[in-house]
Amino acid sequence: MGASREMAVQQVHELIYESCLTLNAEKWNDYLDLCDKAVFNYSIVNYSPEIRRDQCWMERDYKGLKSIFDLLPKHNSDRSQLTRHATVYRVGFDPEQNVANALTLVTIYRTQLDGINSHFESGATSLFAVGKYMDVIGLDAGKANLKKRVVALDTRQVDIGSHYPL
Amino acid sequence: MSSQSAAAEAQAADNGKQSKQGRARNLAEWSQRPNLPGTHYLDTRVYTDPAIYDEEIDKIWNKVWLPICHESELSAPLDFRTSGVAGTKPIVVVRGADNKIRSFLNVCPHRGNIVMRAPAGNLGEGSPSGNPRNMTCMFHGWQFDATGRCVEIPREKAGYQDRLCKAQMGLRELRTEVAHGGFVWVNLDDNCGPLADFTGNAFDFMATELDTVPLEVFHYQKAVVRTNFKLWHETSREFYHDYLHYHNRATGMLQKGYFDRKYTAFPNGHAATGLTSITYDAYEGAKDRGLTFPGMPLNGWKQLNIFPGCTYSLRASCLRVSVMTPISTDKVLIEIRGFGLKEDTPEERRERILDHDTIWGPFGRNLHEDLLVVQNQSIAMREGSGSKYLVMAREENNTIHDEIGLRSYYEEWSRLMGRLACDPSRRSDE
Structure with missing residues (x-):
């Protein structure tokens, strides 16, 4: 069981870091390839002390997320790059179900391109958001895939927002 | 005909052609006032002049509800x-x-x-x-x-x-x-009239939706955005910019009846766009709205802009209310709330939240585009940038792309400020 758990933890780490790399590179289809098409659910949530409620700012299944990616070329977006720096802090593994739960702290930076006054600001990097990934990861057939990702933000002011998932 | 006169004739013909086709302008031409009534264009100093900003706080924000x-x-x-x-x-x-x-x-x-x-x-x-x-x-x-x-x-x-x-x-x-869907309204002027005098009949066309059953907030976000407060509010007051939003083009502008939507200006600077029906499923991955508000048809959309900086936008299943707090000439705090009905079941509430976030959440499709534009406007027309005049001259029989919403705003602005928006160095009673 020990080796199996170690292997699972290794697979979880690799999947989470790969998910950051694909998003950072805006390789949307590569990101979707990491997700379980049948059950994947993605959401961005936070707690608002202003209205004293948990709130959800985005929720999509696999198909919905794919639509967002497919339609990006039709939208006017701030095309500044978002860079996700992640550290996996905790992995729980259920060998019976072949499912892992992972807690990852994530910091997201924005490097300006054309969001505002590119003459002055393009190339400048600033902090965009901090929060956590709370992932459910399937480990069937030796391949890890994302079944669920909750992006729990600590940051509640995200400037002009983004068309990209975090 | 001499070769000289032929050349002059050719030049004259070329000039005539240019005037019809237009060309880039030199500084003198760029600086000329638009050949429009003063009610149909703005001097960009209304966005950039710190003295005008201070006066706006004093004469508008300290006085209205x-x-x-x-x-x-x-x-x-x-x-x-x-x-x-x-x-x-x-x-x-x-x-x-x-x-x-x-x-x-x-x-x-x-x-x-x-x-x-x-x-x-x-x-x-x-x-x-x-x-x-x-x-x-x-x-x-x-x-x-x-x-x-x-x-x-x-x-x-x-x-x-x-x-x-x-x-x-x-x-x-x-x-x-407390009124108009349960909002808390304040007025800094102890001598002001009641709220009802200020809003007048502007809310009448939305009263059933807002006041039949209690509403409940489910979404709150805020951002300090680098733009003048009026530029942000103006994005809610003119719909010609639906060209900016793919979502609105697909679900609205390309649909039958879109251009019939009526625009109404009310006293005190408020303005509303009447009911229209949106084809939400025309946006790939979206679906028709299954929920609505009391008295509101499925897939309907109504919007009301309250002077000087609040917008109620009711899109079928959810209400968005944005309010703002001006901070300086080029900085504004924007607060956005989403509402459902207090009596919603958890399933209904989830559906309203999904609908809300698709368009208006910080990761939604429209809000990001609006904020991008108003920041860039603010950059382009900052003091000393060379910007001079903006036009708000579209007249389309008070329908959706008519810029009556902008003109009615500046009519009220001029009344309270005692200045002309087309030339803020002049008093409006001159």
Whole structure:
């Protein structure tokens, strides 16, 4: 069981870091390839002390997320790059179900391109958001895939927002 | 014909061609006022001049009714909510033990400290230096009850003898009313008329949706955006910019009846766009809205802009209300709330939230595009940039792309400011 758990933890780490790399590179289809098409659910949530409620700012299944990616070329977006720096802090593994739960702290930076006054600001990097990934990861057939990702933000002011998932 | 006169004729013909086809302009041409009535264009100094901004705070924001939060944010007795209006004035809103909602300047009369610091809470929770049920200034422990009375001054007699007492030191209370879907409205002018006089009949076409059953907030976001407050509000007042939004083009502009949508201007600068039907499923991955508000047809959309900086937008299943607090000529705090019905089941609420976030969430499709534009506008027309005039001259029989919403805003702006928006150095009564 020990080796199996170690292997699972290794697979979880690799999947989470790969998910950051694909998003950072805006390789949307590569990101979707990491997700379980049948059950994947993605959401961005936070707690608002202003209205004293948990709130959800985005929720999509696999198909919905794919639509967002497919339609990006039709939208006017701030095309500044978002860079996700992640550290996996905790992995729980259920060998019976072949499912892992992972807690990852994530910091997201924005490097300006054309969001505002590119003459002055393009190339400048600033902090965009901090929060956590709370992932459910399937480990069937030796391949890890994302079944669920909750992006729990600590940051509640995200400037002009983004068309990209975090 | 001599070769010289032929050349002159050719040049004249070329000039004529240019005037029809147009060309880039030199500085003198760029600086000319548009050949339009003064009501149909703006001088960009209305966005950039610090003196005009100060005057706007004084003559507009300090005088009109402003929505600042929703009653569902203070649902229990002694709940409070801090906010701010009109530039940098801090406000605290409190629901009293008598269930009445009151608002106060959130400033201690002793040494000017902020009294309530948290965004929201309940006075029953107490604080490290004060008794539960009161608002306590942590600096010297002065306490105020939920009606604004000063109820505690530590060592009052020892320090002030008979020269000053609690009875004289209450908080500054603001005119407060709860209306139009349960919003808390305040007015800094003690001598203002009632809220109903200010809003007039602007809300009539949305009253059934807003006031049949209680609403409840489910979404709150804010951002300090680098733009002038009017530019942000103007994006809600003109729909010609639907060209910016792929979502609106697909679900609205390309659909039958879109261009028939009526635009109505009301007294005091308010303006509304009437009911239209949106084809939500024309946006790939979306679906028709299954929920609505009382009295609202499925997939309907109505919008009301309240002068000088609030928008109620009711899109079938959810209501978005945006309010703003101007900070400077090129900075504004924007607060956006999403609402459903208080009686929603959890499933209904989830559906409303999904619908809301698709368009208006910080990761939605439209809000990001609007914010991108207003920031870039602000960059392009900052003082000294060379920008001169903006036009608001579309006339389309008061339908959706008519810029009557902008013109009615500046008509009211000019009335209150005593300045012409097309030339703010001139008085409007000249």
